[in-house]
Amino acid sequence: MSETRRLYFDDACLLEFDAEVVERREHESHPAVVLDRTAFYPESGGQPWDRGTLGGVPVLQVLDLEGAILHVLDGPAPEGRVHGAVDRAVRFDHMQQHTGQHVLSQAFWELLKGETRSFHMGPDLSTLEIGLPKISDADCDRVEDRANAVVWEDRQVKTYFVPEERIGEVPLRRPPKKQGLLRVVEVDGFDYSACGGTHVRRTGEIGLIRLGGVEKIRGNLRFEFLCGGRALCDYRAKDRTVRRLAASFSCSAADAGGQVERISAEGKALKKRARRLEERLAAFEAAEIVRAAPGRVIAGVLEDKTPEEARFLALNIVRRGDFAVAYGASGESQGHVILARAESLKADLRQAVPAVAAVVPVKGGGGPSLVELVAADKSRLGEAVEAAARWLAEHP
Numbered sequence: 001m002s003e004t005r006r007l008y009f010d011d012a013c014l015l016e017f018d019a020e021v022v023e024r025r026e027h028e029s030h031p032a033v034v035l036d037r038t039a040f041y042p043e044s045g046g047q048p049w050d051r052g053t054l055g056g057v058p059v060l061q062v063l064d065l066e067g068a069i070l071h072v073l074d075g076p077a078p079e080g081r082v083h084g085a086v087d088r089a090v091r092f093d094h095m096q097q098h099t100g101q102h103v104l105s106q107a108f109w110e111l112l113k114g115e116t117r118s119f120h121m122g123p124d125l126s127t128l129e130i131g132l133p134k135i136s137d138a139d140c141d142r143v144e145d146r147a148n149a150v151v152w153e154d155r156q157v158k159t160y161f162v163p164e165e166r167i168g169e170v171p172l173r174r175p176p177k178k179q180g181l182l183r184v185v186e187v188d189g190f191d192y193s194a195c196g197g198t199h200v201r202r203t204g205e206i207g208l209i210r211l212g213g214v215e216k217i218r219g220n221l222r223f224e225f226l227c228g229g230r231a232l233c234d235y236r237a238k239d240r241t242v243r244r245l246a247a248s249f250s251c252s253a254a255d256a257g258g259q260v261e262r263i264s265a266e267g268k269a270l271k272k273r274a275r276r277l278e279e280r281l282a283a284f285e286a287a288e289i290v291r292a293a294p295g296r297v298i299a300g301v302l303e304d305k306t307p308e309e310a311r312f313l314a315l316n317i318v319r320r321g322d323f324a325v326a327y328g329a330s331g332e333s334q335g336h337v338i339l340a341r342a343e344s345l346k347a348d349l350r351q352a353v354p355a356v357a358a359v360v361p362v363k364g365g366g367g368p369s370l371v372e373l374v375a376a377d378k379s380r381l382g383e384a385v386e387a388a389a390r391w392l393a394e395h396p
């Protein structure tokens with residue numbers, strides 16, 4: 001295939017262009033074309049491909065096949081002369097993230113001697129892997145401050161080609177991966193990288209650079225980061241969340257985090273207390289039920305109890321005498337049948353399962369003295385409990 005002329009090398013702001021279709025083919029059952037020249041950036045170097053249209057047909061994917069750039073299309077491939085239009089918003093977003101990455105990488109290197117190991121630009125977040133074993137919050141802030149200072153200085157971002165044999169004269173941050181004529185992207189006097197991506201013209205266009213979460217990976221640190229429009233959207237969303245929290249707690253935004261922690265700790269303590277109270281209540285309830293029990297078998301559907309509460313009550317009852325219990329209780333979407341008997345009784349409750357399953361399909365099981373069955377169909381819980389109670393009456 002013939003080499004495609006990359007218009008974005010000379011001008012990353014050129015979005016509309018005319019070109020000649022030089023080859024038509026298929027890619028994963030989609031039509032695809034190679035042009036003599038293109039402004040579309042193909043996926044490469046951690047940067048995703050451009051979006052847009054060719055001859056009015058949406059471009060699904062752009063691939064670099066050893067110099068020839070393949071445009072995969074969501075419709076019939078055009079022939080002859082074709083007009084291309086690159087999506088401006090997506091391209092500019094990529095330019096902001098990518099140039100921001102160069103600035104961040106150099107800030108990590110300059111301040112901490114942290115080398116960039118890899119870069120990935122995702123649809124929402126980008127990540128940068130830096131060869132550092134750990135980092136303090138203070139150092140994160142220094143790197144972020146340095147990167148943003150370079151943005152505010154509004155330095156020019158220049159691109160030029162240097163032959164491989166003269167690349168030693170350029171103070172590249174990383175040795176080049178390619179050979180031959182090398183494309184250098186220089187953030188004026190600050191960073192020099194061999195790179196084929198699309199970049200903004202001046203660092204001011206990057207906007208805010210924000211470091212996000214960091215995690216350890218392969219002995220390095222992987223940072224999330226956001227630049228420009230993405231940083232603005234992130235700040236907007238987080239600011240709204242914090243203000244909503246502050247309003248619901250009637251506190252200042254600065255105090256919202258502390259309030260959440262306090263309320264969460266309070267919630268846990270209350271849950272513990274509630275469990276203790278439930279246990280005491282179950283003991284009283286069990287005593288009352290046993291007093292009024294008509295005989296050995298106690299059965300019913302407990303409308304106001306969760307399956308856990310019903311199981312707890314059943315176990316409390318069978319500890320008080322020679323009782324066998326069949327309780328029904330509703331879970332979130334399923335019906336539960338709980339069978340329990342006193343250790344002094346002989347019946348193996350697992351053998352009661354077919355009697356319940358004859359009424360409604362159930363899953364679950366247990367041991368000889370405790371069985372819990374779950375039915376997807378809650379509507380027949382009453383009948384299922386009745387069947388279980390009959391079985392208990394027949395099997396002392």
Ligand SMILES: [Zn+2]
Nearest residue numbers: 098185195197
């Ligand atoms: Zn780059």
